Amino acid sequence: MAIKIEGGTVQETPHIPVLYREVIEAFAHCKEGIIVDCTMGYGGHSSLLLENNPALSLIGIDQDPTAIAFSTKRLEPFAERVEIRQGRFSEVAKEAMSQKGEKICGILADIGVSSLQLDQRERGFSYESDTLDMRMNPNASLSAAEVVNDYSQSALETILREYGEVNNARKVAETIVARRPFGSAKELSNAIFHLMPKGKKIHPSTLVMQAIRIEVNDELGELTRLLDAIESSGIRRLCVAIITFHSLEDRIVKNRFSKWAKNCICLDDAMRCTCGNNHAIGKVITKKPLSAAEDELRANSRSRSAKLRIFEIRRD
Template identity: 80%
Template sequence: MENTPHIPVLYREVVEAYKSCEKGIVIDCTLGYGGHTSLLLEASSQRNVIGIDQDPTAIAFSTRRLESYGERIEIRQGRFSAVAKTILSEKNGQVCGILADIGVSSLQLDIRERGFSYESDCLDMRMDPNATLSAHEVVNTYSQSELEKILRDYGEVTNARAVAETMVKKRPFESAKELSNAIFHLMPKGKKIHPSTLVMQAIRIEVNDELGELTRLLDAIEQSSLKQLRVGIITFHSLEDRIVKQRFTQWAKNCICPDDARRCTCGNNHSIGKVITKKPLTAKEDELRANSRSRSAKLRVFEINR
């Protein structure tokens, strides 16, 4: 695999998932550093990819990296839910697949100036550097109840109230490192991840509206007029995975009558396809050894066939 600052997770599983989409366009909603896109382009010479990203650094890197694929690759900047909706309308009948990797890239985590890491000297966490809301505003201006809700819902932090209270008492914070040090004593120890990781994750999800973006993407796919479409979503968080699982289950249902209905009155013909992965695909042992960040990755795949 080409030397790149980001190792794509579940790379074998992604290539396998799109074998049925050999001809046509795959929308890579989270282009990043081109890892999944390059694999999809290599796997079939008759496949094109439209990549989407809101991070100008990622776009600049991938533009150079994928240049050799010529007209087979197109890159667009913006929030993937809105851009994908536009592409589905523009390229109606040509799109055969959609892939979304709902996570922060390795380079974003590793560059401390981006403020994603608990070791960062700033508080930012914006995937789009031009976005208005940053981690600095969330941490320093949100009320204690708002912070508690974010920590509980997005980070599943068990003592969210105590952490939020400490954040409010000790702010203002100017860096992620400063915040991490202030709450470190409240974090559970002994896990494989750094104690502050879940707090940082919760703030990042709030800053970038990640769950909202995922929901809007699924809405756009559901509302599209495409007859056939392979949909693959990679998640790293139980909340994201739950959203995808529930939506795929809903899409596969023929009967949408209430559970307490005595008989079916809906017509029993509402399914738009089938779930391909009954259980999410996860990284194999060799990938886990080579890329520890793949340990939380889950891929679910759905085949739309209206």
Template identity: 90%
Template sequence: MQEIPHIPVLYREVLEAFAPCSDGWVVDCTMGYGGHSSLLLENNPAISLIGIDQDPTAIAFSSKRLEPFGKRVEIRQGRFSEVASETIAQFGDKICGILADIGVSSLQLDQRERGFSYESDTLDMRMNPNAVLSAYEVVNEYSQSALESILREYGEVTNSRKVAETIVQRRPFASAKELSNAIFHLMPKGKKIHPSTLVMQAIRIEVNDELGELTRLLDAIEASKIKKLRVAIITFHSLEDRIVKNRFSKWSKNCICPDDAMRCTCGNNHAIGKTITKKPLCAADDELRANSRSRSAKLRIFEIRRD
């Protein structure tokens, strides 16, 4: 029997989000270890599912885990923005739901050889182990100004200039642990997260182009002609959540005239649906107790309804 390495966050909220999907295909853009996928298939016996992931380890694990669902499951490997776009073009209105869990899985974090943790003995952080760019190149080869920009924009590190300067002065680094120890004294203390977390987050986002992937996925959904669709996005930090919030807001606006326009001239019919969650859904107390990594998770849901 497989040992399940990953607890899917906000699993009850995800099931509720896709409860209206009585038939058709749900696309799990970030399948990981099949947690959300298996629950969706178990609880919605009339739907089928396309699972996407770029991690070969996740593909191998989920292929076995989801095998009991037979032809109801199709697994595709690649960057989710690209594969989801191809899938949307292929299946069109047969797709009733799209789910994306924009985060690092527990197994990726726990496998120190993957280099995601500040305790790792490597400096990697690639979700796709075959990708060219790794954390090693970012940390040891990027200019000080580029590092400062990444730390400020992706990690919201308040003293990004000093941290970037320290990294450049003390590199090369061979491991995430070594990097974390070098900058530990510069990071704010007293928070619930490890002081180096935001720096590691910033580097990981750069390595995997996470914000670009999310944006391109939303672009593909917006450009699609699907008439009825549930979109559920789980994010883990404010940068991702802001992108989703702003895009959902755009999708729900009928009028797209400039704010200073004297009167509407756009036709006032540009909304493609409505936001289901005015505020993001967060983990309940019992889930927080069972899975501490759910504390940062936020789920936003949008329902597309095109004429």
């Protein structure tokens, strides 16, 4: 389907990019240079940024070969301004920043699984899937099957508590170990469904699936390594916009942006400042994260959890 939106047209897209207006606005001042879309997916944000900024170029990154193939075709109208690279975004973005340096004016990352990956049951991301996979890169070694069927009960409990914030993580882990092996996400969901809290807007098994997916793809580690790469890049002028979908990701981004904006890095109990009070590398643009407007929520229910934080690097 083709989707008409303010500021551009998303052509033949399998999903609607979240916070599309806010992303366009975040990079509106980037009149020339390169934007690195760390999580290109199916090209929704990338196509809008290129359409709205005729002087910009873009490096699109994704580890999913299906997304690469789709976006390569989708971004053909902007071919002379687009370079698509496959790999883990923390590694490829670091390489791009080293190669392009000050030519890069923006970094965009939309953290998490894409809508099409969720909808493709053979990928094993959905609780209705007949497989147990969840790999964003189908060639990666670790899949959800290994996590669910091979991890110890204590390891599963830790993952469920830390990545899914599952309140009864011990009981869920105990049930998984007692009833495994599992061959599908649907089978796993049915086995733990009775243990999950009811009455929320999300499916009761969602948090468990989220925790396993984060472990499989090392999503929090990837996000942290991307922020490390941006921090150490030395690029003097850079807009960083990151979309997250749950509190763990958002907390990582919030804390890192706060660190980047802090001039004094002395210990809290220091009697006086001895660090020079000049360590800030820019400023936080969004004091509170941006969320979807009512019309977007009506059009795309998956945008309800999305939060966008923006930081402007200005190194003197």
